[in-house]
Amino acid sequence: MTRKVSVILDEVFPKIPHDKRLVIENYLSLLLKWHNNNNIISSSDTEYVIKREIYDSYEFSNLITGKTFTDIGTGGGIPGIIIAILNPDKEIVLLDRKSTYIDFLRIAQHDLGLNNVNITEQDFFVNKFQLNTETVLFKNFSNKKIAKMQYEKKLIYMIDTVKNSKSVKKVYLLTGTPVLELSEDFVEDYKLTVKKISSPFFPTSRYFAEVLL
Ligand SMILES: C[S@@+](CC[C@H](N)C(=O)[O-])C[C@H]1O[C@@H](n2cnc3c(N)ncnc32)[C@H](O)[C@@H]1O
Numbered sequence: 001m002t003r004k005v006s007v008i009l010d011e012v013f014p015k016i017p018h019d020k021r022l023v024i025e026n027y028l029s030l031l032l033k034w035h036n037n038n039n040i041i042s043s044s045d046t047e048y049v050i051k052r053e054i055y056d057s058y059e060f061s062n063l064i065t066g067k068t069f070t071d072i073g074t075g076g077g078i079p080g081i082i083i084a085i086l087n088p089d090k091e092i093v094l095l096d097r098k099s100t101y102i103d104f105l106r107i108a109q110h111d112l113g114l115n116n117v118n119i120t121e122q123d124f125f126v127n128k129f130q131l132n133t134e135t136v137l138f139k140n141f142s143n144k145k146i147a148k149m150q151y152e153k154k155l156i157y158m159i160d161t162v163k164n165s166k167s168v169k170k171v172y173l174l175t176g177t178p179v180l181e182l183s184e185d186f187v188e189d190y191k192l193t194v195k196k197i198s199s200p201f202f203p204t205s206r207y208f209a210e211v212l213l
Contacts, residue, residue: 068133131165
């Protein structure tokens with residue numbers, strides 16, 4: 001039997017205040033409804049989405065510092081929307097190049113009343129595009145241009161593109177185990193620090209990585 005979303009959220013996030021949990025519940029209900037027609041997230045299994053995507057985004061949100069963020073390749077708004085709900089004092093730009101996501105994000109922003117969110121339809125790799133936040137976030141960013149690159153090369157390409165924007169001082173990644181295998185040169189050049197986000201629900205953990213520009 002499928003369990004009620006509110007019951008799972010209460011169990012997984014006892015520390016999130018009730019009013020914010022309600023907003024997350026409304027977000028999930030919109031997200032899963034849109035997913036049925038537009039395939040905008042990695043899974044339609046509600047319990048998986050909560051315990052993997054939302055839980056990891058919650059832990060990630062507890063580790064970030066700063067005031068302004070761009071979530072590059074935000075898709076359905078993960079992690080950007082979760083960060084915006086949990087931190088009304090932070091300003092979040094949700095950036096994606098696909099109109100399907102952008103249309104969904106505009107509806108979600110309106111219906112959830114998120115005043116700290118800006119939505120940008122933009123190809124991040126377009127020449128001379130300028131970000132205007134102090135921090136950027138990447139989670140599961142994928143693009144044809146970098147798909148075949150080895151993980152370290154991919155990161156360098158992404159970070160070097162971010163560097164074209166003078167405002168950005170920090171990059172946060174929510175990523176997997178390959179971040180543990182980056183070269184010493186990379187760690188030194190990009191002042192990389194990594195923290196494990198342990199999952200109480202899955203054997204595989206994700207990692208929080210910080211790069212200083
Ligand atoms: C695998 S999805 C990840 C979505 C979300 N961050 C998550 O973890 O659920 C990758 C996203 O990156 C976006 N994307 C790919 N290339 C992009 C580009 N050059 N500029 C902006 N967005 C891009 C895609 O449209 C897609 O929404």
